[in-house]
Amino acid sequence: MPPRQFDGSLVRAARRRRDMHQRELGELVGVSGATVARWESGKDFPKGEKLPAIATALDEPLDELFPHEGPPDLQLLRCDAGLSVAEAAEVLGASRAPVANAESGRRRLNASYIRPLAAAYGVTEEKLLAAQDRSFGVRPTPPSDDQQTAPRTIGEKINFLLQYGSTDETAMSDADIARLVNQHAPGAAITADDIKELREGAATAAPDEVRAGLADAFQVPHWLFGDDAELSPMVQEFLEAVRFIGSIRQGQVLGLAARGSEILSMKAMADINRLVGELRHKLSEVPNKE
Incomplete structure (x- = not known):
């Protein structure tokens, strides 16, 4: 078949x-x-x-x-390249056994076979290795927190900052956020229900004054709540920094001391140093090196 x-x-x-x-x-x-x-x-x-x-x-x-379900395995990659097992083996200068064994999940390809076979199949080496995993019944691992897609919409950014950006023990409520937004941007006139709709994805648009008020409420640069389209390298770097800082706060990463930044506010930098100091005090095995 x-x-x-x-x-x-x-x-x-x-x-x-x-x-x-x-x-x-x-x-x-x-x-x-x-x-x-x-x-x-x-x-x-x-x-x-x-x-x-x-x-x-x-x-x-x-x-x-001729449809198929799910991502390709090795057999599908080979067939879609129009190659028989013998022709694929000829590319490798080997017998049919390495190709047949890998496709049937009996023995993985030799590392030296990956590049020429990927080229013959017209795919990247990463795609070939992923297809080999599927031939062996290995399912892709769900992304960890550190591998999650960066937040793009206003609501995703609010949730992201609530999870990783707060240095307080208690995260802000929707009412707290609305109050701070209105305080920093009086023309916003936003309510707790409005914040909830943004966080839950029921609403995705917001005027510029609300975006600016959210940035001030979370003490982040205004451009973070700007365009929801493709994120610039600067925004991605900033979000990764926030995620890393949040991991420190949650006790997942130790050994960081902040010296200064053009992106983070002075209060945020002070909070980072305070948190790291507390962690080092509590966990004596963490070396106190800058």
């Missing part, structure tokens, strides 16, 4: 739409017309590496004519 879903009736319909005979399709993909007839009647199936050629000959998108 090919690694993609194969329905002979769909092949027949696509061929007829192009007024193509079975013999003509067979010539284009390197088989006889009788073989095409067996495919279309469901009596036989093409090899997986033939599917890209069939889709090309019929001028149909591969994923639409």
